[in-house]
Amino acid sequence: MRRLLFWSAVILFLRASVGFAQQSGQSTQQNFLQVARQLREEGLRHGQAFALLRELTALGPRVAGSPQAAAAVEWMRQKMVDLGLENVHLEPVTVQRWQRGDVEEARAFSPKTGGGITLRVCALGGSVATPPDGLAAPVIEVRSFDELHRLGDRVRGKIVFLNHPMNPVYLNTFRAYGEAARYRTQGAVEAAKMGAVAVVVRSLTLHQDDVPHTGVMFYSPNVPKIPAAALGILSAERLSRMIRLNPDTRLFLRLNCRTLSPVPSANVVGDLRGTGKPQEIVLLGGHLDSWDLGVGAHDDGAGCIHALEAVRLLKALHLRPRRTIRVTLFMNEEFGRSGGRDYAVSPLRNGEKHIAAIESDRGGFLPLGFGISADSLQFARYQRWLPVLREAAGILWLRRGGGGSDVAPLRSTGTVLIGLVPDSQRYFDVHHSANDVLAAVHPRELELGAIAMSMLAYLLAEDSGAP
Amino acid sequence: MRRLLFWSAVILFLRASVGFAQQSGQSTQQNFLQVARQLREEGLRHGQAFALLRELTALGPRVAGSPQAAAAVEWMRQKMVDLGLENVHLEPVTVQRWQRGDVEEARAFSPKTGGGITLRVCALGGSVATPPDGLAAPVIEVRSFDELHRLGDRVRGKIVFLNHPMNPVYLNTFRAYGEAARYRTQGAVEAAKMGAVAVVVRSLTLHQDDVPHTGVMFYSPNVPKIPAAALGILSAERLSRMIRLNPDTRLFLRLNCRTLSPVPSANVVGDLRGTGKPQEIVLLGGHLDSWDLGVGAHDDGAGCIHALEAVRLLKALHLRPRRTIRVTLFMNEEFGRSGGRDYAVSPLRNGEKHIAAIESDRGGFLPLGFGISADSLQFARYQRWLPVLREAAGILWLRRGGGGSDVAPLRSTGTVLIGLVPDSQRYFDVHHSANDVLAAVHPRELELGAIAMSMLAYLLAEDSGAP
Numbered sequence: 001m002r003r004l005l006f007w008s009a010v011i012l013f014l015r016a017s018v019g020f021a022q023q024s025g026q027s028t029q030q031n032f033l034q035v036a037r038q039l040r041e042e043g044l045r046h047g048q049a050f051a052l053l054r055e056l057t058a059l060g061p062r063v064a065g066s067p068q069a070a071a072a073v074e075w076m077r078q079k080m081v082d083l084g085l086e087n088v089h090l091e092p093v094t095v096q097r098w099q100r101g102d103v104e105e106a107r108a109f110s111p112k113t114g115g116g117i118t119l120r121v122c123a124l125g126g127s128v129a130t131p132p133d134g135l136a137a138p139v140i141e142v143r144s145f146d147e148l149h150r151l152g153d154r155v156r157g158k159i160v161f162l163n164h165p166m167n168p169v170y171l172n173t174f175r176a177y178g179e180a181a182r183y184r185t186q187g188a189v190e191a192a193k194m195g196a197v198a199v200v201v202r203s204l205t206l207h208q209d210d211v212p213h214t215g216v217m218f219y220s221p222n223v224p225k226i227p228a229a230a231l232g233i234l235s236a237e238r239l240s241r242m243i244r245l246n247p248d249t250r251l252f253l254r255l256n257c258r259t260l261s262p263v264p265s266a267n268v269v270g271d272l273r274g275t276g277k278p279q280e281i282v283l284l285g286g287h288l289d290s291w292d293l294g295v296g297a298h299d300d301g302a303g304c305i306h307a308l309e310a311v312r313l314l315k316a317l318h319l320r321p322r323r324t325i326r327v328t329l330f331m332n333e334e335f336g337r338s339g340g341r342d343y344a345v346s347p348l349r350n351g352e353k354h355i356a357a358i359e360s361d362r363g364g365f366l367p368l369g370f371g372i373s374a375d376s377l378q379f380a381r382y383q384r385w386l387p388v389l390r391e392a393a394g395i396l397w398l399r400r401g402g403g404g405s406d407v408a409p410l411r412s413t414g415t416v417l418i419g420l421v422p423d424s425q426r427y428f429d430v431h432h433s434a435n436d437v438l439a440a441v442h443p444r445e446l447e448l449g450a451i452a453m454s455m456l457a458y459l460l461a462e463d464s465g466a467p
Numbered sequence: 468m469r470r471l472l473f474w475s476a477v478i479l480f481l482r483a484s485v486g487f488a489q490q491s492g493q494s495t496q497q498n499f500l501q502v503a504r505q506l507r508e509e510g511l512r513h514g515q516a517f518a519l520l521r522e523l524t525a526l527g528p529r530v531a532g533s534p535q536a537a538a539a540v541e542w543m544r545q546k547m548v549d550l551g552l553e554n555v556h557l558e559p560v561t562v563q564r565w566q567r568g569d570v571e572e573a574r575a576f577s578p579k580t581g582g583g584i585t586l587r588v589c590a591l592g593g594s595v596a597t598p599p600d601g602l603a604a605p606v607i608e609v610r611s612f613d614e615l616h617r618l619g620d621r622v623r624g625k626i627v628f629l630n631h632p633m634n635p636v637y638l639n640t641f642r643a644y645g646e647a648a649r650y651r652t653q654g655a656v657e658a659a660k661m662g663a664v665a666v667v668v669r670s671l672t673l674h675q676d677d678v679p680h681t682g683v684m685f686y687s688p689n690v691p692k693i694p695a696a697a698l699g700i701l702s703a704e705r706l707s708r709m710i711r712l713n714p715d716t717r718l719f720l721r722l723n724c725r726t727l728s729p730v731p732s733a734n735v736v737g738d739l740r741g742t743g744k745p746q747e748i749v750l751l752g753g754h755l756d757s758w759d760l761g762v763g764a765h766d767d768g769a770g771c772i773h774a775l776e777a778v779r780l781l782k783a784l785h786l787r788p789r790r791t792i793r794v795t796l797f798m799n800e801e802f803g804r805s806g807g808r809d810y811a812v813s814p815l816r817n818g819e820k821h822i823a824a825i826e827s828d829r830g831g832f833l834p835l836g837f838g839i840s841a842d843s844l845q846f847a848r849y850q851r852w853l854p855v856l857r858e859a860a861g862i863l864w865l866r867r868g869g870g871g872s873d874v875a876p877l878r879s880t881g882t883v884l885i886g887l888v889p890d891s892q893r894y895f896d897v898h899h900s901a902n903d904v905l906a907a908v909h910p911r912e913l914e915l916g917a918i919a920m921s922m923l924a925y926l927l928a929e930d931s932g933a934p
Contacts, residue, residue, distance in 0.1 A: 040636060040638070041636045044635045044636045044637075045635055045636055168511045168512055168911075169507060169508045169511045169512055170511075171507070171860075171861045171915075206911065208910075366833065366890050366892060368863075393638075394638045396835075396863045396864070397863070423833050423890070425833060425909060425911045425912050425915070426909055426911075426912075442892060442893055443675075444635075444673065444892045444893075445892050445893075448638075448892070
């Protein structure tokens with residue numbers, strides 16, 4: 001009987017404890033839901049994201065090392081100060097420089113028929129120039145590196161046309177980009193190894209227009225550097241048709257881009273200092289530099305504004321969580337990723353502990369989910385937050401795996417890396433091209449991304465996903 | 468011992484049965500996943516949705532009763548024939564006609580200061596005209612009907628300006644539309660009851676531009692019919708500011724719209740006849756008519772093309788399910804909903820059993836989910852299909868409640884009503900306005916909607932959600 005009483009007591013005690021814990025968990029969840037609603041209300045009613053992006057993009061394209069990139073650094077620093085962030089400072093980054101010239105010409109012609117067509121083209125980032133008067137050579141079309149390699153000696157002295165289309169059947173267009181990007185990045189090396197004199201690639205886009213898309217390309221130490229350019233999709237298809245009709249088609253290419261000496265630039269950093277554990281940091285980031293053809297409204301102006309607006313929303317609601325929320329806008333993601341690398345190894349990191357780093361670098365479209373590089377147990381804890389994130393910004397899923405190229409170097413310090421994942425259907429319409437302008441960004445879609453970032457940052461800084 | 472053996476046998480039998488059922492269920496699910504992948508591949512690689520929408524919108528605005536609407540009926544009938552649908556026919560619908568005039572003018576002016584501003588305005592659908600030379604009266608601004616009613620006698624002889632903004636804080640913009648639409652539909656009646664001579668309403672949009680948005684408005688039998696028009700958002704805000712500065716502000720309004728006699732028109736119907744139960748029908752629909760200011764690319768050209776392309780995809784894959792999949796394009800949703808009503812009660816429905824009706828009338832944006840008006844048990848069965856719908860078109864959720872105004876009259880026959888739910892952030896930027904043009908539609912987003920409709924129609928026609 002005593003034993004029965006004892007165990008009854010134990011059971012009652014356990015039940016009470018569980019009940020208490022549940023209640024407390026529930027009330028925290030209730031508080032978070034309350035915050036979610038307030039963030040959404042503030043963002044969708046008084047949001048500044050689009051107005052901020054208008055200011056940022058008005059500075060022009062923000063190619064790393066350019067005067068416009070320097071202006072963007074100073075603009076962002078001032079915004080952080082005006083917003084009342086603490087510890088606002090620049091951290092030095094050395095950036096490689098490459099400059100598009102004022103001459104970008106491509107023309108296909110058939111010596112036999114005398115006919116020719118002008119093609120829309122842009123140099124790839126990092127390409128060497130052609131000779132000043134351009135170069136002309138027979139052009140040979142392939143769809144893949146396998147096909148290229150099978151051609152053997154027939155490539156020598158020719159211009160290789162890598163006409164590999166992005167695969168349209170994936171729901172996630174980044175997957176198609178991931179599969180096709182090596183033709184842009186490695187095309188010059190693979191073609192030059194076989195004796196080609198230049199390479200032109202089909203632009204990496206799923207949109208049927210003729211706007212060429214640039215992006216970084218690489219050379220290899222022991223392989224000749226040949227000019228590399230991208231054709232608009234319609235130009236690529238016209239060239240392909242012409243080659244089918246006239247196998248003797250030659251391509252004329254003229255580019256006067258050039259590589260300049262490295263210059264100093266900066267990452268921009270500002271904190272919303274934590275009340276309890278200020279040395280523990282939840283980082284929000286994007287990259288401040290862009291390509292030169294548009295004004296980087298989506299890539300990655302949107303990401304920078306997501307991070308800035310996320311903290312503005314918290315400030316507007318007077319929310320200051322236990323851990324520090326830091327905005328870091330990285331320099332030079334597009335042409336060497338030096339900003340992310342330099343940030344991670346800076347001596348300023350001593351004494352700081354980065355709990356999590358959320359990057360937005362997939363455009364300012366409707367936010368759908370977050371990709372989270374955490375272990376199973378941690379991830380399971382984050383899953384509890386899904387209803388809160390849904391309430392704040394319509395976030396529909398959390399999945400394992402994610403981050404971004406700027407925050408990737410923090411992985412070795414045990415930081416949980418997180419990437420905001422907006423809908424990707426329209427991203428490659430604008431990516432690295434003249435289409436990447438403010439008009440391609442929708443104010444509500446952009447703001448919802450900021451609200452999502454804001455909510456997740458608050459959860460991480462207040463709760464960190466501990467059970 | 469015998470008993471033990473008996474029960475062991477029973478248990479073994481039951482286990483075997485369950486195993487078999489599970490296996491068979493799994494293999495069906497596998498087949499559906501296979502179909503999902505094929506539909507996505509066909510749609511995203513060879514999709515026709517955008518090309519079809521280009522043709523349809525090139526006919527011009529499809530106001531019910533207009534020559535362009537008649538052209539759209541014939542275009543759609545021919546497309547169905549060319550596609551090889553069976554039982555292609557028109558079903559008669561009588562449509563009310565209202566015609567916008569060539570004069571739509573609004574100007575606010577202050578007799579005291581002599582200053583004035585021109586406002587962007589459009590007549591609401593169904594409005595009477597102003598006198599031929601227009602009318603001018605003091606304008607009085609309210610934000611709600613409550614505010615209007617409190618004004619009492621002060622409304623007499625004035626023009627009421629209903630400046631009720633859509634609530635921006637909802638994630639689902641249709642909710643904000645639902646709350647604000649009564650100011651457009653009932654504004655003239657409420658204002659006229661109090662002696663107003665005209666009403667102008669703030670356009671129902673969340674987009675910051677000055678493009679006015681039309682839409683249907685109603686009169687009441689015993690209330691004077693006064694002219695009703697919508698102001699662009701920026702015009703509404705300028706007018707509001709002017710009234711604050713000059714309470715004596717008067718508004719001049721001139722509209723020469725008119726109501727014409729009813730004419731016959733038609734719903735367009737075509738079947739992919741079922742192999743096993745052809746009399747059981749899964750209907751896919753949208754409405755063929757549009758408002759007159761744009762070309763109804765999203766509203767509801769997209770919905771019509773979703774339905775047509777959904778069946779084209781099934782035909783392209785030689786998929787012919789057990790039940791009949793029917794495309795019904797309804798006439799006159801916008802100005803009386805007569806097409807949906809007439810379809811439901813037509814004698815042609817005798818002997819037909821409509822299992823489900825899926826309507827797409829929320830634009831051609833990224834499809835996110837389906838709203839399903841089914842009972843709990845049925846709905847739980849449909850939930851099994853979510854992974855298949857996700858695989859086909861990225862559908863992220865199914866929720867209870869949904870349908871559309873054209874299929875709503877089928878509810879009384881026990882039909883499960885379903886609505887495709889695309890992302891709503893951009894819908895009211897274009898809805899019922901000159902912004903609703905082809906360029907506002909994204910080819911991949913549109914195609915994904917068609918793929919989603921196609922997959923769900925196939926599931927319903929092959930499996931119907933039975934356990």
